Amino acid sequence: MKTIHKKPFQEKQSIELAVGTFTISTILFMLYIISNESPNVLVIAWPFALAAIVVNLIMFFHLAEKFIHLPQQRKDIGFKIILLLSNIPITFLYYLVVMRS
Numbered sequence: 001m002k003t004i005h006k007k008p009f010q011e012k013q014s015i016e017l018a019v020g021t022f023t024i025s026t027i028l029f030m031l032y033i034i035s036n037e038s039p040n041v042l043v044i045a046w047p048f049a050l051a052a053i054v055v056n057l058i059m060f061f062h063l064a065e066k067f068i069h070l071p072q073q074r075k076d077i078g079f080k081i082i083l084l085l086s087n088i089p090i091t092f093l094y095y096l097v098v099m100r101s
Helices: 013-034 039-069 071-085 087-100
Strands: none
Touching (some): 013 039, 013 087, 039 071, 039 087, 071 087
């Protein structure tokens, strides 16, 4: 009889990326609100947002590929994908607030 050892998915960069981009986006958003909607903050925020989208997309495709090829670890990888994708509605909310002001 073959014993199957389930090892957790060791990749940690996706969680660090998701938390990091969320934190920096939130700090930039708060800076924008606190600075009375100063356009100077947007000079920093828009390039960061564009770079964050690109990097998060690359990480999403990496995780999706691992999700397909590592069926034993799909629960761990799926959690990381959901955490990564959870930044989308938050960032969209920030975008709506900035564009309405």
